[in-house]
Amino acid sequence: MRAEARIVAAGDGRGGTRLAVLRGESPLLLRRTGRPADGWATVHLVGGAAGPLRGDELRLDIEVGPGARLEMRSVAASLALPGRPAPPSRLTITATVAGGGVLHWLPEPLIAADGCDHIAVTRVDVGEGGRLLWRDDLVCGRHEEPSGSVRQDTMIRYGGFTLYRHELAVGPGAPGWDGAAVLGGRAVGTLVAVGVGLPAGPAGPDAAVMPLAGPGMLATAVGADIRTVAGALDPLCEQPTLAPAV
Amino acid sequence: MHPELHEHDPDEVPHTHPEPGVDPHQPLHGGPRALRIGIGGPVGSGKTALVAALCRALGEELRLAVVTNDIYTTEDADFLLRNGVLPEERIRAVETGCCPHTAIRDDISANLDAVEDLEEKLGPLDLVLVESGGDNLTATFSKGLIDQQIFVVDVSGGDKVPRKGGPGVTTADLLVINKTDLAPMVGADLSVMDRDARARRHDLPTVFLSLAEDKQATPVADWIRGLVAARV
Amino acid sequence: MSLASLLLLADGRLPSGGHAHSGGLEPQIANGRVRNVDGLAGFLRGKLATTGLVSAAFAAAACADVTRSAELDGGLDARTPSPALRKASRAQGRALLRAGRAMWSLPPIGREPHQPVALGVLAAAAGLTPADASIAAAHGLVTGSASAGVRLLGLDPYAVHALLARLAPECDRIAAAAAARAGDPVDDLPAAGAPLLDIGAEHHATWEVRLFAS
Ligand SMILES: Nc1nc2c(ncn2[C@@H]2O[C@H](COP(=O)(O)OP(=O)(O)OP(=O)(O)O)[C@@H](O)[C@H]2O)c(=O)[nH]1
Numbered sequence: 001m002r003a004e005a006r007i008v009a010a011g012d013g014r015g016g017t018r019l020a021v022l023r024g025e026s027p028l029l030l031r032r033t034g035r036p037a038d039g040w041a042t043v044h045l046v047g048g049a050a051g052p053l054r055g056d057e058l059r060l061d062i063e064v065g066p067g068a069r070l071e072m073r074s075v076a077a078s079l080a081l082p083g084r085p086a087p088p089s090r091l092t093i094t095a096t097v098a099g100g101g102v103l104h105w106l107p108e109p110l111i112a113a114d115g116c117d118h119i120a121v122t123r124v125d126v127g128e129g130g131r132l133l134w135r136d137d138l139v140c141g142r143h144e145e146p147s148g149s150v151r152q153d154t155m156i157r158y159g160g161f162t163l164y165r166h167e168l169a170v171g172p173g174a175p176g177w178d179g180a181a182v183l184g185g186r187a188v189g190t191l192v193a194v195g196v197g198l199p200a201g202p203a204g205p206d207a208a209v210m211p212l213a214g215p216g217m218l219a220t221a222v223g224a225d226i227r228t229v230a231g232a233l234d235p236l237c238e239q240p241t242l243a244p245a246v
Numbered sequence: 247m248h249p250e251l252h253e254h255d256p257d258e259v260p261h262t263h264p265e266p267g268v269d270p271h272q273p274l275h276g277g278p279r280a281l282r283i284g285i286g287g288p289v290g291s292g293k294t295a296l297v298a299a300l301c302r303a304l305g306e307e308l309r310l311a312v313v314t315n316d317i318y319t320t321e322d323a324d325f326l327l328r329n330g331v332l333p334e335e336r337i338r339a340v341e342t343g344c345c346p347h348t349a350i351r352d353d354i355s356a357n358l359d360a361v362e363d364l365e366e367k368l369g370p371l372d373l374v375l376v377e378s379g380g381d382n383l384t385a386t387f388s389k390g391l392i393d394q395q396i397f398v399v400d401v402s403g404g405d406k407v408p409r410k411g412g413p414g415v416t417t418a419d420l421l422v423i424n425k426t427d428l429a430p431m432v433g434a435d436l437s438v439m440d441r442d443a444r445a446r447r448h449d450l451p452t453v454f455l456s457l458a459e460d461k462q463a464t465p466v467a468d469w470i471r472g473l474v475a476a477r478v
Numbered sequence: 479m480s481l482a483s484l485l486l487l488a489d490g491r492l493p494s495g496g497h498a499h500s501g502g503l504e505p506q507i508a509n510g511r512v513r514n515v516d517g518l519a520g521f522l523r524g525k526l527a528t529t530g531l532v533s534a535a536f537a538a539a540a541c542a543d544v545t546r547s548a549e550l551d552g553g554l555d556a557r558t559p560s561p562a563l564r565k566a567s568r569a570q571g572r573a574l575l576r577a578g579r580a581m582w583s584l585p586p587i588g589r590e591p592h593q594p595v596a597l598g599v600l601a602a603a604a605g606l607t608p609a610d611a612s613i614a615a616a617h618g619l620v621t622g623s624a625s626a627g628v629r630l631l632g633l634d635p636y637a638v639h640a641l642l643a644r645l646a647p648e649c650d651r652i653a654a655a656a657a658a659r660a661g662d663p664v665d666d667l668p669a670a671g672a673p674l675l676d677i678g679a680e681h682h683a684t685w686e687v688r689l690f691a692s
């Protein structure tokens with residue numbers, strides 16, 4: 001299956017956010033939800049089919065203009081499934097956040113079902129003065145099943161420089177992924193924050209908040225299951241409403 | 247480019263070497279670099295107590311800094327801080343990865359970095375004391391790290407220590423036999439220690455000390471004053 | 479290439495500060511994830527596939543073109559979210575440069591480059607190839623942590639060396655894959671991360687009592 005979705009959020013000039021484009025197709029269906037009053041636009045990914053399945057080629061483009069505030073969530077975890085023998089499924093997300101724009105990407109976890117083969121490519125470009133919270137949670141296998149293969153390939157740039165470059169591979173074909181260097185458990189979550197201060201340092205036994213070399217922070221948590229990860233990262237996502245810098 | 251220093255075969259990979267005899271760790275400042283004195287010796291013999299005493303005795307007259315090499319992170323550095331003998335910015339702690347002797351002898355890079363950082367931060371210094379982590383009788387400092395070394399043993403292990411020898415006792419520029427106040431209690435005969443030390447060390451000096459009584463480590467401070475004076 | 483120079487560069491006795499670093503092992507021993515040779519094996523496999531691949535690729539890239547050092551250094555910053563690990567890498571880079579300056583003539587590449595960049599520059603100065611730099615990087619990474627494991631857990635050194643011998647083909651494979659990408663743009667070079675190493679390093683940096691610097 002091939003599917004594309006696109007969102008363009010623009011400042012309406014009165015402190016609010018207008019969705020100039022909101023277009024999706026199954027399984028990338030988008031719905032505007034809640035919070036229209038406080039200047040934010042909230043959009044949920046509502047899914048529409050099981051998957052991603054092997055062979056799927058999915059694309060999501062997000063554009064946040066100056067003064068716009070967009071929060072993206074999903075209604076349920078997405079489940080990467082094996083499907084028929086085919087090349088890996090791939091979800092490519094590109095996002096640009098202009099100076100003065102704010103993007104929160106706070107979806108539910110991705111679950112790597114046994115036998116799946118999935119690649120998630122994320123490219124985010126934040127202009128100087130833009131703000132970002134970017135969360136990615138991954139669960140390696142459903143309850144008591146081995147993990148499928150998932151590769152995450154993430155690059156977040158700020159003001160034209162690469163701020164955060166990270167790849168993570170789990171499942172068969174990723175040596176040592178569940179050992180004591182990489183995950184040591186079956187769940188992991190990351191939260192990259194740009195223009196948003198987080199309290200640096202250890203954040204529980206298997207989590208830490210780290211100032212990046214450039215202007216941004218990363219919170220990472222690992223755990224036996226997603227509850228531990230959520231316990232460490234959820235509070236950090238509840239940032240006081242960010243006024244866009246003008 | 248440095249000149250080629252040896253014959254290279256025509257089919258050898260191209261590479262060049264630095265000039266021999268060039269100190270790879272130059273002082274950062276133009277002037278003569280600080281005199282570096284290593285203080286080694288077994289665990290608990292009184293190395294940190296000696297460093298503290300030397301800071302008290304020499305802190306006013308010399309520009310002084312200290313590098314500690316703990317088995318654990320910052321125990322010794324913390325002791326010096328608590329005792330207020332030296333301000334915090336003059337003390338650096340080096341971690342040694344379970345091998346205190348490696349950090350002062352085989353791979354001295356972290357200590358050299360610490361000394362350089364201190365010199366860079368504080369400007370020119372007269373004296374840097376490097377305390378090794380407590381180790382055994384064979385641990386000595388590399389000459390790439392220090393100019394002179396003091397080996398501190400104490401009497402509480404009995405009077406046999408100098409007789410046992412080992413590179414620390416035999417070759418240190420100054421041997422300090424500490425805790426003489428305890429000698430009667432442990433039945434250590436200082437004259438035996440003195441005789442054995444002379445036999446092992448020939449002309450190299452040995453001093454007896456009780457840091458419990460002499461808070462300025464007078465004979466050691468005097469020995470260092472002599473070294474500093476001889477350099478200028 | 480000069481095999482003898484490569485062996486010098488890869489020798490654990492090279493005075494380049496490595497002995498004081500456990501490569502992230504000490505915190506994983508403290509939290510109970512590594513208790514024995516099996517635990518160490520899982521740790522080393524994961525480390526090799528992540529940090530090992532990245533270090534090997536950046537060492538090879540720096541060796542292939544030392545004029546890219548600054549850019550590569552920035553690339554490692556972006557791949558090293560943990561400030562404690564950035565500090566450890568730069569401290570080891572600085573120590574390696576000190577050793578390298580005594581051995582070969584190095585171009586000026588700054589005072590505290592990341593360790594893989596320094597390694598690549600040393601390799602180039604020694605007349606070695608990017609593939610040599612990359613194998614030295616991967617090898618150094620596993621042997622460093624393995625030796626810390628011997629010291630911290632009192633593991634049987636023969637059992638640990640048997641493990642290292644089993645990992646050698648994987649080490650070769652990773653190094654070859656890394657070297658093949660030496661000429662890629664920095665953003666395209668390997669970026670495999672190890673979340674637990676980052677988290678462990680941040681915890682470790684706050685301990686009052688630790689044996690290793692990282
Ligand atoms: N009675 C007596 N005690 C002393 C003397 N010098 C030091 N001590 C005590 O011996 C103990 C160990 O002294 P330190 O200076 O910490 O010894 P150290 O050699 O630095 O020990 P490590 O760094 O752990 O190897 C401390 O409790 C000191 O107070 C002395 O001359 N007489």
Ligand SMILES: [Mg+2]
Nearest residue numbers: 293294322377
């Ligand atoms: Mg001490």
